């Protein structure tokens with residue numbers, strides 16, 4: 001999963017280039033930067049790799065979500081459909097944009113299900129935040145058709161799925177706007193960073209303005225620029241983009257290694273009768289950062305989770321009980337705790353987030369374990385891991 005495992009001379013060289021010849025601000029200062037434009041270079045490469053018209057780098061994946069929402073015109077009172085299995089940023093970005101999260105069911109793809117989305121649509125629904133969890137995709141064709149039918153913005157949170165694709169199209173590049181994260185543990189990293197990608201000119205324009213105090217970025221005198229909209233500062237620095245540029249050049253290699261390692265584990269586990277695997281609508285497009293599998297019951301999943309750990313099989317996540325990725329465990333979100341009054345409190349008929357009922361998702365997540373796939377495993381370590389997995393299941 002994490003690109004930091006492949007840090008090498010390439011990353012050092014790019015960062016050193018900024019230190020020795022460049023400048024840390026992404027815009028302007030032409031005379032000081034000696035032709036070094038790491039952010040632009042990475043944006044260009046992202047466009048090429050993802051087959052999109054526009055890419056805009058940001059300071060984090062969370063900043064990318066917040067920017068994508070603003071850029072797509074999602075704000076006060078707009079309902080956005082989100083999965084209960086995701087990273088908290090999916091919800092935080094919405095709430096802080098003044099929007100109203102509406103939780104819908106996932107299916108065995110571990111992503112929002114078309115039926116779940118359909119059941120959650122109301123006249124106030126403005127968008128669907130389709131989070132491609134743990135490296136692969138939901139039922140994109142049906143979800144996209146639903147969004148088209150109901151005139152909803154399709155936001156793809158591909159923060160965990162960069163390098164994945166669906167029938168040849170990059171995850172993140174299929175909906176109206178897509179988001180990536182380049183934080184320290186993601187498939188590729190900038191240290192901290194993120195990106196918004198889109199084929200829509202207006203969304204791109206809003207995104208680069210919103211993330212830099214509304215600057216129009218026309219001409220080369222920053223002080224003379226106009227500010228068509230208000231925004232914030234979600235800029236990435238050249239240092240972070242330099243690191244990310246070297247990492248992005250390694251993306252294909254990283255995905256190849258993940259796929260190879262994952263296949264060995266998945267093939268080995270395929271003959272364990274009680275194990276079934278996460279549904280992957282386009283298996284060839286899996287970014288393979290995780291191997292997610294299901295067991296028949298919650299009790300057995302708890303047991304296997306403990307046995308895997310006891311047998312030294314590390315990096316296994318039982319999301320249902322940890323407080324990172326599942327709504328059930330997010331007291332602060334259920335109660336909308338914040339440091340200051342939130343816009344959502346002005347909406348009298350907002351959902352009661354302490355009473356969200358997602359039985360299908362509970363059933364799936366209570367039986368799901370995800371194993372992170374590492375890049376640095378040797379063949380011997382994978383063989384050991386397989387032996388230890390078999391031991392855990394046999395006990």
Ligand SMILES: *Cc1c(COP(=O)(O)O)cnc(C)c1O
Pocket residue numbers: 060061062063086087089090131157159160181182183193194
């Ligand atoms: C990591 C992640 C984010 C947020 O990215 P940061 O760069 O850590 O802010 C958002 N959504 C998902 C699904 C993520 O995994």
